[in-house]
Amino acid sequence: MSDNLILPDQQPLGAVTFAENPEPRCPCLLLLDTSGSMAGQPIAELNAGIREFYNELQTDSLAIKRVEVALLSFGPVRLISEFNTAECFFDPELKAEGDTPMGEAIQKGIELIKTRKEQYRANGISFYRPWIFLITDGAPTDAWQTAAAMVREGENAKSFAFFAIGVHKADMKILKQISVREPVKLQGLKFREFFQWLSNSMKSASRSNPGDRIMLSPPLGWSEI
Amino acid sequence: MRWKYTAASVTGKAHAGRGESGQDSYRAGTIQISDKDFFIGIVSDGAGSTTDGGRGAEIACRTLYTQITDAVRETHDLSGITDKDVRNWITVSRDAIVSEAQEKKKRLREYACTILGSIAGNDRVIFFQIGDGAIVTRSGPEYQTIFWPEQGEYANTTFFITDEQYLDHLQVHNAESQDEIALFTDGLQNLVLSFAQKKAHSGFFKPLFDAMKRNPECDSGFSAQLSSFLCRDDISARSDDDKTLVLAVRMTG
Numbered sequence: 187m188s189d190n191l192i193l194p195d196q197q198p199l200g201a202v203t204f205a206e207n208p209e210p211r212c213p214c215l216l217l218l219d220t221s222g223s224m225a226g227q228p229i230a231e232l233n234a235g236i237r238e239f240y241n242e243l244q245t246d247s248l249a250i251k252r253v254e255v256a257l258l259s260f261g262p263v264r265l266i267s268e269f270n271t272a273e274c275f276f277d278p279e280l281k282a283e284g285d286t287p288m289g290e291a292i293q294k295g296i297e298l299i300k301t302r303k304e305q306y307r308a309n310g311i312s313f314y315r316p317w318i319f320l321i322t323d324g325a326p327t328d329a330w331q332t333a334a335a336m337v338r339e340g341e342n343a344k345s346f347a348f349f350a351i352g353v354h355k356a357d358m359k360i361l362k363q364i365s366v367r368e369p370v371k372l373q374g375l376k377f378r379e380f381f382q383w384l385s386n387s388m389k390s391a392s393r394s395n396p397g398d399r400i401m402l403s404p405p406l407g408w409s410e411i
Numbered sequence: 412m413r414w415k416y417t418a419a420s421v422t423g424k425a426h427a428g429r430g431e432s433g434q435d436s437y438r439a440g441t442i443q444i445s446d447k448d449f450f451i452g453i454v455s456d457g458a459g460s461t462t463d464g465g466r467g468a469e470i471a472c473r474t475l476y477t478q479i480t481d482a483v484r485e486t487h488d489l490s491g492i493t494d495k496d497v498r499n500w501i502t503v504s505r506d507a508i509v510s511e512a513q514e515k516k517k518r519l520r521e522y523a524c525t526i527l528g529s530i531a532g533n534d535r536v537i538f539f540q541i542g543d544g545a546i547v548t549r550s551g552p553e554y555q556t557i558f559w560p561e562q563g564e565y566a567n568t569t570f571f572i573t574d575e576q577y578l579d580h581l582q583v584h585n586a587e588s589q590d591e592i593a594l595f596t597d598g599l600q601n602l603v604l605s606f607a608q609k610k611a612h613s614g615f616f617k618p619l620f621d622a623m624k625r626n627p628e629c630d631s632g633f634s635a636q637l638s639s640f641l642c643r644d645d646i647s648a649r650s651d652d653d654k655t656l657v658l659a660v661r662m663t664g
Binding site for chain 2: 201202203204205206207208210309310312313314315344393394395398399400
């Protein structure tokens with residue numbers, strides 16, 4: 187070995203600098219049913235679950251910079267939070283009111299994803315496939331067929347992955363017609379367990395490298411399977 | 412004129428943490444034919460969630476390297492090497508992967524890997540690439556990529572030699588002589604390329620090439636230090652993927 191090597195431990199390579207690039211983003215949209223039937227304990231548990239979700243993401247040094255969450259509630263359709271990293275958490279304090287315009291919410295949500303992707307592209311930010319989680323305890327009170335077609339189309343084009351979670355008396359038959367992936371029934375009001383699972387899944391998705399397939403861990407501990 | 416090179420490949424935390432070995436592979440070397448000196452460098456990154464991506468990368472590097480050295484020994488010159496030759500080498504290497512997959516009764520996609528290659532003589536250089544990672548050369552005071560890393564729509568997607576349409580994503584470039592060439596896998600690309608400016612980051616490449624030029628022989632001690640450099644905390648904090656870096660400089664005299 188020659189002794190005038192100039193690499194690492196010695197000073198000369200201390201001069202190496204790195205490029206600064208924006209973190210790739212991992213978008214997650216939550217479509218939340220806030221219709222009248224969610225009043226009381228369900229909505230309280232949902233709010234608690236969302237708070238915990240943000241708390242979890244904030245404890246992870248990569249997820250906090252990469253995972254972007256948007257909240258859209260329906261009953262009526264309302265954008266609670268635009269896509270933001272978990273650093274910008276605010277407490278949504280959802281209230282149960284109104285009916286269940288699920289079709290409109292899904293359509294608006296898909297639009298939201300499309301706009302966000304355009305913003306990423308315009309700013310040279312790379313991103314992962316967006317996830318949409320629909321959480322409902324009822325059945326749509328509006329026309330949902332167009333929304334269902336949009337979900338199918340988006341899944342086929344791999345534009346996003348759409349998951350439906352049914353709570354309590356949710357109409358699982360309609361959810362099956364909307365979601366290409368098998369809808370999952372929440373065990374009781376285990377929102378916290380669900381969001382714990384979701385934050386873990388987002389953490390691993392947000393650190394996957396090219397060529398990695400993102401594997402969702404089975405929905406254990408919160409689903410009725 | 413002669414080429415000297417160094418190379419290092421380290422397993423990222425993402426694999427090491429799961430007790431897996433790295434999935435990157437490379438082959439690099441120089442050959443002298445009468446008064447001519449050639450550098451050949453091949454780098455490949457086996458896809459993350461495959462069972463045999465690392466094996467695919469190994470086969471690809473070995474078969475490409477052998478074919479290229481044979482071709483250079485035969486022609487003594489790079490001007491006769493065409494894009495068609497590159498496509499043939501790639502196809503032959505892919506066939507080698509296909510036959511191992513068949514023999515082991517595994518799916519071809521389990522051997523998915525990217526390809527980065529360069530063949531440098533004294534007056535010409537041929538570059539080729541499938542997928543992400545990049546090849547960087549010096550151009551005046553700046554450094555530039557030959558091809559921008561080709562990613563799919565999402566941050567965790569790219570293209571592989573095992574893809575059905577692999578030739579559609581093969582990029583080939585024939586250039587005038589170069590003095591400094593770097594090939595690296597995607598584990599390094601976020602640290603050494605600026606995505607907003609679509610440029611290579613000179614602050615990374617210049618000190619490394621300068622160090623190589625100052626060092627009379629880039630021996631195993633040099634590459635060992637390059638490896639520990641790639642394992643440095645400030646690098647692994649920003650990329651937990653495997654990282655492979657091959658550097659070559661052309662020395663005058």
